[in-house]
Amino acid sequence: MPKINGNEIRPGNVLEHNGGLWAAVKVDHVKPGKGGAFAQVEMKNLRNGSKLNERFRSADKVERVRLEQKDQQFLYEDDGMLVLMDTDTYEQVQLAADLLGDRRPFLQDGMMIVVEYHEDEAINAALPQKVTCKVVETEPVVKGQTAANSFKPAILDNGVKVSVPPFVGPDEDIIVNTETMEYVERA
Numbered sequence: 001m002p003k004i005n006g007n008e009i010r011p012g013n014v015l016e017h018n019g020g021l022w023a024a025v026k027v028d029h030v031k032p033g034k035g036g037a038f039a040q041v042e043m044k045n046l047r048n049g050s051k052l053n054e055r056f057r058s059a060d061k062v063e064r065v066r067l068e069q070k071d072q073q074f075l076y077e078d079d080g081m082l083v084l085m086d087t088d089t090y091e092q093v094q095l096a097a098d099l100l101g102d103r104r105p106f107l108q109d110g111m112m113i114v115v116e117y118h119e120d121e122a123i124n125a126a127l128p129q130k131v132t133c134k135v136v137e138t139e140p141v142v143k144g145q146t147a148a149n150s151f152k153p154a155i156l157d158n159g160v161k162v163s164v165p166p167f168v169g170p171d172e173d174i175i176v177n178t179e180t181m182e183y184v185e186r187a
Helices: 101-106
Strands: 003-005 012-017 020-030 038-045 049-057 061-065 068-078 081-086 092-096 111-117 121-126 130-138 152-156 162-163 173-177 182-186
Touching: 068 092, 092 121, 162 182
Parallel strands: none
Antiparallel strands: 003 061, 012 020, 012 061, 020 038, 038 049, 068 081, 068 111, 081 092, 111 121, 130 152, 130 173, 152 162, 173 182
């Protein structure tokens, strides 16, 4: 694995530090009036989600880890495990459903997701940024309320609650951003 200097750390880099895999979330380069420059790095553990603030001087060497990304197709869920198929080799793998976190309800049959691996261990999984969902329940349109920039609550077919514009009604397909969990547009 390549070693990089402490001042070369950028947000999104995956580092091996203190025996764990950490993603750099926020990096501030500080040049104090007295003493050497350093990088104040906020890191998140990719295995257990814990956070750590660490200070790296420019002379410090850190292991930068490259994760292998694979496109995999979701087949089904079995006892809290997601069964995915590698589209190149047709090999099936099982991953823990909690790898997706609160984005799990947006996973649909046959959906392609990107799984990041470190050696043979799945570290992260990313859904497509936009997913089409059906509105199951929402309040009726109140006449004259469409002029204001207002939103109303709606429940989607996967059980997730989002805010939608007043013109969206029940049984309509909408596109939801899976990262922000917000309404984007009508489908």
